[in-house]
Amino acid sequence: MPTELPYEEKELLLLIAQGDEKAFHAIYQQYFGKVYAMALSYLPNALMAQDMVQEVFVRIWQNRAELHSIRHFESWLIVITxxxxxxxxxxxxxxxWDPQQVTTTDLQETLNYRELERLLAAAVEKLSTRQRQVYRLSRVEGYSHREIALQLGISVDVSREHLSKALHNIRSFLINNYGVMGLSACVILLK
Known part of the structure; x- marks a missing residue:
């Protein structure tokens, strides 16, 4: 779940450049969703998207000495991704590459993930209008709570509360209605 940054982003980047792991974790929490959504939209399955997220943040850590000179971190992050x-x-x-050579295993992984996405979409549709808006802005669009608050005309705390309730309601819906498959969707899709 994206979190509000305890410092300004420039301060965090300077701290990361100095090797501060807590600052790195704050940046990771802030941008995980955006990088994951981007990877998931291009890669054939969730596991590969998760691996891509890890690779992106490993690169950031490896290049941390240059972070203090980056003017637009989010743009830089998108270029790396x-x-x-x-x-x-x-x-x-x-x-x-010949698409006719796709294996049955590849196809099954894609179909399984598509089923989980369908379950998640059903759960999201059950949310209240405001929870659905906040969830989509946070998890699909990758907005921070501050950006969500500005866009929807609510406070940052209200944005956090709506997202927390949305995630709780989605988890409950998936587990109650789909059992083990719903639990799988929670683990894979609600990181």
């Missing part, structure tokens, strides 16, 4: 995705997609779909 995009470049890593392009490299990964080139590995997955090399030149001359």
């Amino acid at each position: 995009r470049n890593l995705l392009i490299n990964e997609l080139r590995k997955i779909y090399p030149p001359g």
Whole structure:
């Protein structure tokens, strides 16, 4: 779940450049959802998207000494993610790749994930209008609580409260209505 940053982003980047792991964790929490959503939209399954998120943040940590000079961190992060995705997609779909050669296992993984996405969509539709708005802005669009508050004309605390209730309601809906499959959806989709 994205969290409000305890410092201004520039301060966090300076702390990370100095090796501060707590500051790094704060940035990770803030941008995990955005990077994951981006990876998930291009990669064939959730596991690969999760691996991509880890790779992006490993790169950030490896290049932490330069972080203090970055003027627009989010843009820089998106460029890193995009470049890593392009490299990964080139590995997955090399030149001359034939979609007819997709294996049954690949197809099954994609279908399983699509089913989990369908379950999540059903759970999201059961939320109140405001919870649905906050959930989508946070989890789909990757907005921070501050950005959500500004866009919806609510306080940051109210944004947090709506997201917390939305996640609780989604988990309850999935587990109550779909049992083990719903629990799987919670673990995979609600990180």
